[in-house]
Amino acid sequence: MTRRTDNRGEVERGAKLEKAARRGELDAVRFLMSTPLGRSLAWRQVQVTGCDRAIPFRPNAMDLAHDVGVRAMGEWLLAEVRAACPEQELVMRSEAIQRDKRAELEEESQDDN
Numbered sequence: 863m864t865r866r867t868d869n870r871g872e873v874e875r876g877a878k879l880e881k882a883a884r885r886g887e888l889d890a891v892r893f894l895m896s897t898p899l900g901r902s903l904a905w906r907q908v909q910v911t912g913c914d915r916a917i918p919f920r921p922n923a924m925d926l927a928h929d930v931g932v933r934a935m936g937e938w939l940l941a942e943v944r945a946a947c948p949e950q951e952l953v954m955r956s957e958a959i960q961r962d963k964r965a966e967l968e969e970e971s972q973d974d975n
Contacts, residue, residue, distance in 0.1 A: 917929050
């Protein structure tokens with residue numbers, strides 16, 4: 863959080879603190895995305911928030927506003943991943959496709975039995 867000040871040293875110190883905090887946030891995202899479980903969790907959040915699909919029309923403005931807010935959280939997560947480790951987004955999506963294919967194969971094999 864920035865605040866108004868006329869002291870140059872205080873401004874510089876505040877900027878350094880904000881930069882360090884941002885580095886910590888991006889490090890946390892890198893850590894999350896460094897494991898298959900972390901990528902799976904991030905993908906689940908993207909799916910639940912509806913980032914990869916259009917927001918359906920809702921006649922109730924409050925419901926629509928809620929859906930837009932939920933989607934914004936998913937978009938924020940994707941933006942954080944892209945800022946911290948953009949290559950991991952592709953890995954995350956690839957792993958999700960593989961999980962879906964495995965689930966389909968398991969379902970088909972259970973149907974055959």
